[in-house]
Amino acid sequence: MIAIWLFLTVCTLLMLGYPVAFTLAGTALAFAAVGILMGGFDPSYLTALPGRLFGTVSNATLIAVPLFILMGVILEKSKVAEELLINMARVFGGLRGGLGISVILVGMLLAASTGIVGATVVTMGLLSLPAMLRSGYHPAVATGTITATGTLGQIIPPSIALVLLGDILSSAYQRAQLSMNIFNPKTVSVGDLFVGALIPGLVLVALYVFYILALAVVRPHWVPASRAEPVNTASLLKGLLPPLALISVVLGSILGGAATPTEAAAVGAVGALVLAFGKREMDWQRLQEVVLSTLRTTCMVFMILIGASVFSLVFRGFGGEELIHAFFADMPGGVMGATLVVMAVIFLLGFILDFIEITFVVVPIVAPILLAMGLDPIWLGIMIAINLQTSFLTPPFGFALFYLRGVAPASVPTAAIYRGVIPFIIIQLLVLVALWIWPSLATWLPETLSQ
Known part of the structure; x- marks a missing residue:
């Protein structure tokens, strides 16, 4: 019961707006101190804390996080997205729905470049929303397209969310196998998650484009053609090829086994810096920024990772993991019933917590139990990523909606933003259902490449 009170206390404090990292660690340590004084907590759990934290911050896989962030920030500051959008709009702008398709394709590339939902939504909102409104797009369609495209950073590799999920799931998978007395456990890598995310991510993009094309037929006045502009092939290639080449090198080196995600992230950061200096969009002041x-x-x-490590250790010390395991074991529907409950909880938590907190707090608690029940770690990781992506879009609390509201003009009502994302939420739910029915959508490519 103390473990349950610990979890509920943390959720309450987070909803009140207290800092996530310090809430997780501070609340856990306070409960541990009271537990030690009352004789209900084993102090030996805390003696393992320094080694655990050192192992966390020295994890070679997590070095990819700052490197991918650096790569994304450089590409954002060097106006790569702006050039991409201008050139794509020239190619597709003369078609009904062409500007919307341009936004989806550029957003996909930007998501692959930055991997950060907030940065992609804000950047696309500032660049493309005024152009779409000037072209006569329905505000709901314009805002829905931008918001949904921005959340692709959750699933399109190299995604920071997948880097963090891959590290957590790798540890959870090893613990699950040890609990089943498998003493030579298999591992799951960040690269495996990247490969597994390719097909679901591209399916999402294809369905987004199909929705815009369908609107062009059913509601042509909602997605009118913009004024056609002459396409300068040299300018188009100059704006399109460098970022495409960079993303291809980063992803290709991971998928081909030539580099680890950390090594590929380093190549991506250096490559982005070279592109920025080559475009003369980087000086000393901007580099400092x-x-x-x-x-x-x-x-x-x-x-947040350190705070979550403290929390999960104390939660386990109070017997929380055993409690959840017993709860799942007695649940009707077996492993699928347990998975459905976990997905529902993660979806609801996505309204109040960012993907980082959910990845570090919730996933380490539930993943070992679900994996021990026989789930594939790659499938579970992709399901969690798309589930969170859907949560971040869902009114009234979706994070992506708030990001766009912050940069959208006052003439665009909040209700239009909410209405605009509904079709994209339906699309993402359909992809989740498809993954549930056909897990091979996420597992086939990693299994094929590993042979």
Whole structure:
């Protein structure tokens, strides 16, 4: 019961707006101190804390996080997205729905570049929303397209969410196998999750494009053609090829086994810096801004990771993991029933917590139990990523909606933003159902490449 009170206390404090990292660690340590005084908590759990924290911050896989963040911030500051959008709009703008398709494709590339939902939504909102409204797009369609496209950073590799999920799921998978007396456990890598996310991510993008094309037929006045502009092939290639080449090198080196995600992230960061200097969009002042922005985001991620490590250790010390295991074991529907409950809880938590907190707090608690019940770790990781992506879109609390509301003009009502995301939420739910019915959508490519 103390473990349950610990979890409920943390959720309450987070909803009241207290800092996530310090709430997790502080609340856990306070409960542990009271438990030690009352004789209900084994102090030996806390003696393992220094080694655990050192192992966390020195994890070679997690070095990819600041490097991917650096890569994304550099590409954002160097106006790569702006050039991509201008050139794509020239190619597709003369078609009904062409500007919307351009936004989806550029957003997909930007998601693959930055991997950060907030950065993608804000950037696309500032760049494309005014152009879409000027072209006569229905406000709901324009805002829904931008918001949904921005959340692709959750699933399109190289996604920071997948990096963090891959590290957590790898540890959970090993613990699950040890609990089943498998003493030579298999591992799941971040690269496996990247490969597994490719097909679901591309299916999502294809369905987004199909929705815009369907609107062009059913509601042509909602997605009118913009004024056609001459396409300069040299300018188009100059704006399109460098970021495409960079993303291809980063992903290709991971998928081909030539580099680990950390090594590929380093190549991506250096490549982005070379592109920025080559475009003459990087000077000393802007480089300082890039480094400080990367530092702030990285510190936030690792402080939450440290706080979550303390929380999960104390939660386990109070018997919380055994309690959840017993709860899942007695649940009707077996492993699928337990998975459905976990997905529902994660979806609801996505209204109040960012993906980082959910990945570090919830996943380490539930993943070992679900994996021990026979789930595939890659399938589970992709399901969680798309589930959170859907949660971040869902009114009235979706994070992506707030990001866009912050940069959208006052003439665009909040109700239009809410209405605009509904079709995209339905699309994402359909993809989740398809993954549930056909898990091979996520597992086939990793299994094929590993042979």
